[in-house]
Amino acid sequence: MKNKSLKTVAAGGLLDRRSFLLNGLAFTTAYPLSSIASTSSEAHTVIGETLPPWMKVPGKGALAYGQPSTHELHIKRHLEKNTPETSLFSIWHTPIENQRGIITPSGLHFTVNHNGIPDIDPNKHQLMIHGLVDKSLKFDIDSLMRYPIVSNIHFLECAGNTAPNAVSFNALDQSCQDLFGQISGSEWAGVPLKYLLQEVGLKPSAKWVTVEGADGGSHARSIPIEKLMDDAIIALYQNGERLRPEQGYPMRLFLPGWEGNANVKWVHRLEVTDKPAFTKDESGLYSDVLDDGKIQRFSFHMGVKSVITHPSGKQRLPEKKGFYEISGLAWSGHGKIRKVEVSADGGQTWAQAHLDSPILSKSLTRFHIPWQWQGQETTLLSRATDEQGNLQPTRDQWREKYASYSFNHYNGIQAWHIDSNGVIKNVYA
């Protein structure tokens, strides 16, 4: 590849995507065609003798429900090691450094469960709505399926995603999956909740709804009526199929852009009230302690955030001075991603990355920028800006706002250090 004709857009070897594409075109047209030799022995050639074995036998039949290739079985969720197992509180991280695009396969979607995954009989499950309403109603699944169903692509992120970087004194040498694996993207389809709330009729004093699941722990959260009348859905489908049990089968609340814990799984009851209930999670684990010691409740939005997934922590660049396509994900609970900037020199210079379509509101957005590593020690960074103008803070800026032990809603700029051997490590920039 003729590097001389590639335009750089920032220090550290960040390249202009357009010049790269044109160069690539020239490269392919200049590739020599192999000559076709004809010999007299051609008539006796058996083509199978020199071809790979799978080209010489009939293939297998398909399965009724398809599975990933047996060569990809090592791509799995990881269980968060710091979860106290005796409390049935499990956190499974998705391997985002092994994914491309913006959709997480349903079986790899991150999942956090505070009291295990219930086995619910869908025929006996009902969604009840009562409290400050004109008439208390219940809906079975067959009825809900007859309402208009909307589908949208959204991210879902646990409030505690990347918590180690928020509170750990030293940057832990962990992978992208370990540090960022509580974010996933899916197409969620379900019944807009405003249809159901309209049907029960809200009393003027209705301000909050206590949303409860039918799991062993009856997980519950208080959700403001404004959100439920806006873009909230009772989700029935994820990525085209009915919800997986660990995502709330047979139905869950889905609140685009809001912390995962508020998206109540296995939802069965909505109690309309005039004030929040201060349930276990909104009283403790999902509150934020601020720098002045105040305790912030009901900080539902997930802020603008990005991470370079390719390359990332615990990986090693295979070729010194090689070409790499830097790629990652950006998202914001406040709307669409407007831009993502990347630095390959530890934050001294920045270049704007290309954003793949579709760029959707409250959805993962995939970014790319071509990069020629110069073989030297450096640090890769990415920072996202959303359509509201929110810019991702640095780690120091984020930490100024919170107590040293507060770990939720961390969205600081991520830094991946690369040493001269190409070994990539999580660092604090």
Add this chain to the structure above:
Amino acid sequence: MFMPNLVRQLYTVCIFLFISILSINVCADNLASMPNVNLGQVLTQSEIEKFAITIYPDGKHLPKGQGSVAQGRKLYNNQCKMCHGESGIEGPAARLAGTNGWVSFSDPLRILRIKQYPVLLISVGGMWPYATSIYDYIRRAMPHYAPKSLSNNQVYGLTAYILYLNDLLDESARLDEDSLPKIKMPSHELSVDAWADYIEKAKNTKSTINTNNKK
């Protein structure tokens, strides 16, 4: 292309009809934002009473009953200690007593405990603004291996014991549906509401936009 007059007229009418149907559909789409499907079935008062277990800060839905610190201690030692620790601070499960954070004079081993179980960074006594939430959560979810297995009186006892561990009740105290909502939790005064701030900001932004439009 040759087209007899009548056919052409019919063709035009068909196109017109097709466009009309399209525009009706567009209108229907707008109306569909609030459809009247009305497939909900009546939820009876007895069904509501069976399921409505949420306890509110003002004591709403608290059942009649009572329990003492002493009764709670006995239950705690039998059913809770193995996860929450001897004095409610050892883990592995959530810390029940004391302050939040990395260090504490009353718990010199805290840093080591947190290194092992990071969730111990925050405590029920240091974080939760209402004692009613303790009752609510024990009754719906505890003990973790057998949720909803405790009697209403047993839950009063355990709530009293956790409050005692936080120096919020005397060793001889009892708790019932009247006294529980009156307990003042230390973190109540520290609470700030991010949602109220968000709504306030959104209102201000909206009014700025409106003013701009008027100009």
